[in-house]
Amino acid sequence: MRITCPLCGERDRREFYYRGAALEAPAEGGSLEAWHAHVHLRDNPAGPVEEWWYHQQGCGSWIRVRRDTSSHEMLAVQLASAQEDL
């Protein structure tokens, strides 16, 4: 599995640390239910997912990856800092 870092180009999966599903965090002071859902509950689809990876042994960027969990195909990558909702 190879991931194309927006800054460094295509790299081996081993250069990256996997952080998990890319979810929008509840607002500060959000309800316990909302935080429980954010921390624990997952849609966990067999198909495209959005997730955070960190280019640990590269440029140190946090990136948002769209990946198919059935085929391991990388569908899209962008810098986390380029996210409008961040």
Next chain:
Amino acid sequence: MRFSGWRVLREGLTGNRGWQGHWRDPDPKPEYDAVIIGGGGHGLATAYYLARDHGMTNIAVLERGYIGGGNVGRNTTIVRANYYLPGNSEFYSHSLKLWEGLEQDLNYNAMMSQRGILNVFHNDAQRDSAVRRANAIINQGDDAEILSRDQLREMAPLLNYDNNRFPIQGALLQRRAGTARHDAVAWGFARGADQRGVDILQNCEVTGIRTEGGKVIGVETSRGLIRAGKVAMAAAGRSSQVAAMAGLTLPIESHVLQAFVSEGLKPIIDHVITFAEGHLYISQSDKGGLVFGSYLDLYTSYAARGNLPMVEHTMEACMAMLPAIGKARLLRSWGGIMDMTPDGSPIIDRTSIEGLYLNAGWCYGGFKATPASGQCYAHLIATDRPHEAAAAFRLERFETGHGLMDEEATGAQHNLH
């Protein structure tokens, strides 16, 4: 048909023409008292114990593929009860006791082999942890021993005792642990359930869960609607997708765990051995193949195959621990899809929908749990009360924070298990 020495002799003398299929292949009935979604080890064991312990025989097990084709045929066959955390440890203790009587109970040869498991440790911290674990195991009534380096060397001479990076100090030994033939476990439970009247429906995929007023009334399947007042999910690896059919979101991510087997060799490893540095577990099957695996690939996956970095890591760990097998050829590798929970421990509980039950989140430890999971789940389905051995496996523990069983001591967070 019962298996016996006399029967084997008679069949041997008459051309083996009297053997029959081990379970029927019935058509689905329109309605059952209970249906179990998932014909893996846990689903089949649940059906068996529902019939044996609770007299519920008007039930069906629905399997999308064929019996033995899922995780029950994809694991590394290890059974043990060397757990530490309260909640988990008494459950696996209960499970090992069931394993010890399973073949007699099922009248089926599951090739249960109590060859012992050796958890090798490499430094003072690991040794202290192993001693503490051994004491806990002994206190709950199971067996554990701490072996010195010399004692270990007598039992497992092939390990690399001259490894400077991973020096071997000794091992935690549980003699009653071992392996069982995983396919035979599935077949034995399927046969046992079938003999008590349970319908085992293969090639029967559940496509929907029907509810009415917050109560389950049945399932839609590729073979038509099947009504049932009780529906029990046991679809490890696919639990999220089955639960989603009822509108539930679970605290589960699916991950792949790879396993490997070498070509057949003469007997060289007598036990199950785990190597703490590098995380490797290995045993030798009765056919002679070395069966081994190591970490998860550590990102969500439904691809029933792994990825090369973990293959490389596993082979490196093999070479660090057992350099003597470096020339053995790898026969094949495969992957199983598992439910990973945030705390690394399972869930056996009711859901918010009446009559809908959940058995999920077995992470990488589902095979050794098979009989106890089935018996505890059957108890829950039949009585609506948790079995005492699985009383801690609550779904709500993630929401409340009470009763988390953080087996890896890494925190109740998804990407750490």
